[in-house]
Amino acid sequence: MDIKLVTTFLDVFESRNFNRTADRLELTQSSISGRIRALEAEVGAQLFERGRAGATPTPAGIRFEPHARLLVATWDQARRDTGASEERDRLLRLAGQFSLMRPVLVDWVINIRARDQRTAVDLQADYSLQIIKDVSHGAIDIGVLYSPQYLPDLEIQQVGEERFVMVSTHGRHLAQIPKDTYLNTDYTSYFRQRHQTLLPELANSAITVSFEGIAVEFLRRTGGSTYVPSRIVADLASTMEGLCVVEDAPQILHPIFTAVHRRRCHYPDIVQALTVLKETLDTAGGAAE
Template identity: 40%
Template sequence: MNINYLETFLDVMETRNFNRSAERINVTQSTVSARIRALEEAVRSPLFHRGRFGAEPTAAGFKFLPHATRLRQIWNQARQELALPEGLAASVRLATQPSLRDAFVRDWLAAMRDNHPNIAVYIEADYSPSVLQQLSDGTLDIGVIYIPRALPGLLVENLFTERYLMIGAGPAALSDVTADDYVFIDWSPHFKNRHLELLPHLQATAVSVGLGSMAVDHILERGGCGYFPQRTAQMLVERHGCRIIEEAPVIEQPVYVVVGDQIRETGPVRTALDELYRIAERLG
């Protein structure tokens, strides 16, 4: 079976429209139609009802969806493992929120290299929607994210709870913090909502950033304060003389691990998950 047929089928299942899928995968509408027809002949069943307003999956189309998703995952995994350097037996691909990369995922990478040197590791930093899409596509094995979403074929589990502390170089207590010296860091929608509930007077500030590293540089160079993950906050206190701001509430953010239900118990993925949970347990 041509892998392009599966890719086209999965895209049409999402768009419900041959023309839209043709635009998305950069082929003609007739090519999409031909691929779907060829796939229907191969599985000996119609997969879509064609109509003036789009393409609706048949019962067979819905039944075939998890199989097509798994076949694509197997294909992508096979391509990755066949390209492995000599001495490596398998690979794991993980994506994480950028703010989790420096500490939590760094510890996981060290554990994987120390304890499982025959498993190749690929890591990227991205945001929840993109990570979920790549997990659905089978181009990633594991996602560590803030905002999960129920998608066919994916399992979501709570990993740990991130704790954000307000630290700074300047103000000692929350009552001393003003909008002029406070740096708002948009860690996630959940963080932003909790911040608004707990600290409405610090929502409109002179400086707002989307990356924690930019806030660190700003505070160390010019003073001020902001919220950081507990591990980062402790590092700034110990190495740079910052202080935890008294009376400032702790803001908590759930962190989730997402993995394909068909690959969760496979050797390298199970190993990678076990190491993630061991590190998360230490944080908890």
């Protein structure tokens, strides 16, 4: 099977439009149609319903999608492993919720490489649901996330906690925080529930964001108050005049989990990478007790 047929299928599956996929892949619409027809002939099933509204996956197409992702991931790993140089003989595929754990993930990879220079690392960022799907399908070796989905074939473990603190350009005490400039952060359902319980009076602010980078950008442009991971506060304060931690605001501790496929959880390189992650969290003050 030509792997290009599979990657084209995945693009159409996401775009729901042959013309849009043609633009993204810099091909003609007829080339995209030809690839999909060739793939349908190989799998023996129609994968898309074509119409004026676009391309809608058939039930067979929906069933094929996870297999297609696994095929692409397996091919990519095979290509990397086969082409390994004298300086590299193994590949770890890691994924995490990068916007919330940027310092941890980067430190983790640096420490993995410091421990073993022969290990190459493919680090990806995604949402929890996609990370779980990729780990389950074998496309990712280790997922680091906040909101795991417990599936029978996955080993889910809590490895630490992320500490969120309120920062503000208005002052160091809750009494100084104006409600009209407070920026609500909806990072996860767990975070939202904890925030609602601890600070119900600030839960219905005018602006709510779910991405830490956007929250920081609002602070830079307009000032205000919001919750951010404690790990980034020092860097923010050094570049944002007047920003400080609100000392009497409650801290929110959010569990950090890892997801590994059960058939891989005893692989030596996986075990070592998990050990390094726990050491990294412990050094940064975020390890689980």
